[in-house]
Each structure stands twice: as C-alpha cells, then as structure tokens.
Amino acid sequence: MTKSQFQNTSDWIDAKNAQDPNIEIYQSKRYPKELLYSNRMYQRLMSFYPEASEEVQIASKAQHICRWEVARESFPMDRVGYLKWREDLKKFHANTTAIILKKAGYSEEFIARVSFLIEKKLLKKDTETQLLEDVICLVFLEYYLDPFVHKHDREKLKNIILKTWNKMSEKGHQEALKINFSTTNFQLIKEALGL
Incomplete structure (x- = not known):
C-alpha cells in the first residue's frame, strides 16, 4: 500500500x-x-x-x-x-x-x-489482535491507571490491574514492568499480581 x-x-x-x-x-x-x-x-x-x-x-x-x-x-x-x-x-x-x-x-x-x-476478535488466538490488546493495556497502565487510583478503593483497583494483566501476553508483561510508575502505583501493581 x-x-x-x-x-x-x-x-x-x-x-x-x-x-x-x-x-x-x-x-x-x-x-x-x-x-x-x-x-x-x-x-x-x-x-x-x-x-x-x-x-x-x-x-x-x-x-x-x-x-x-x-x-x-x-x-x-x-x-x-x-x-x-x-x-x-x-x-x-x-x-x-x-x-x-x-x-x-x-x-x-x-x-x-x-x-x-x-x-478484538480471537483474542489470545490471533497474534495481531493480541498485539493490539497488549498496546491497549500498556497505554491504560501508563496513562490511565493513575486517574482510576483516585476514584476507586484498593481492592477494586487490584481487581482492575489483575484483569488488565490477564489480557496481556508475556511480552506485554515484560514491557509493562518497564513503565515508569509512581512508587505508590507500582506497589499497588505488585500487590495485585502477588509479586
């Protein structure tokens, strides 16, 4: 093209x-x-x-x-x-x-x-759908998690983070851990994922 x-x-x-x-x-x-x-x-x-x-x-x-x-x-x-x-x-x-x-x-x-x-058809089965989902989750974690932190209680936040994590590939997980999170948000992520 x-x-x-x-x-x-x-x-x-x-x-x-x-x-x-x-x-x-x-x-x-x-x-x-x-x-x-x-x-x-x-x-x-x-x-x-x-x-x-x-x-x-x-x-x-x-x-x-x-x-x-x-x-x-x-x-x-x-x-x-x-x-x-x-x-x-x-x-x-x-x-x-x-x-x-x-x-x-x-x-x-x-x-x-x-x-x-x-x-987002065939998520987890189609490699390009999965790639797009990884990007959606990475953008959410980098830019949109913080506003959620100010709106929801800790348990709900941990649930949101876990659901987001479960949609991602292993490569997506590795990339997510490179994001420059605030200390508070990184602690929350570690709690949610049991790290």
Whole structure:
C-alpha cells in the first residue's frame, strides 16, 4: 500500500478525533481526549512492535474513534448495559474506520482485517489482535491507571490491574514492568499480581 493512502487515513482519523468535545490536559497542554488517546496508542505500538502491519497501525489509531458519539448513559447503567455499550462501541469504531478506509481506496480484505482487529476478535488466538490488546493495556497502565487510583478503593483497583494483566501476553508483561510508575502505583501493581 502506498504511503499516501496510509497518511490520508491517519490524517482523517486524527481529524475525526480532533472533534472530541472532551478535553484532557497533559503536560499543561489541552488536547481533544480521543485524539490524545489515538496518538498514545500509535506511539506505544511503534515503540513496542515497530514492524506492526499497516492494518494493526490503523486499528491502533482508530481504537476509540469518535467514542464520545456513543454515550454510556444511552445504555442501562448496570453490568449488562455496560457490556452492551462496549460491544456496540467496537462495531461503531470498526464501521467508522471502514468508511475512512473505503474513501482512502483500501481493498475489502484490508478493511475487513482492520475491522476484525478493532472488534478484538480471537483474542489470545490471533497474534495481531493480541498485539493490539497488549498496546491497549500498556497505554491504560501508563496513562490511565493513575486517574482510576483516585476514584476507586484498593481492592477494586487490584481487581482492575489483575484483569488488565490477564489480557496481556508475556511480552506485554515484560514491557509493562518497564513503565515508569509512581512508587505508590507500582506497589499497588505488585500487590495485585502477588509479586
């Protein structure tokens, strides 16, 4: 595939995510929340596995594309509602990305593969789905664990960390332990994992 195809796709995903009305402040700068997440995903993928296929690269950038358009509040506020919201989001992200990929001129097979990855099909069985899941977990642990620490009690946090850890590969685990965690958060992780 030509670079311009990938570059166009990347720019269009960024343009969509730049419309996020939710703002996150990082290092004293303001970012649309999902644009920042998308950039973090792509950067982490390329540092963790630089030889990742173009399909995985696009799936990493589009993992949360336009997420704010499918509000959590539009589903029942219970466990079943949460799971339904998550499933619907995966399809929404895959469909939104597929429209961009068609516009960029990618083949049906390529588009189907990116959708497969965004929907996280065959986790633990498909190596690229697993790679994407590793990157999602690494980005969560590096950037999004800390806000959780201020919202939840210790037992719930340990449970969240353990669930995240169990989704990852051994290579993902090794990479996670290289993250520069705060002393408090690293202690929490060690407790959760029984290290």
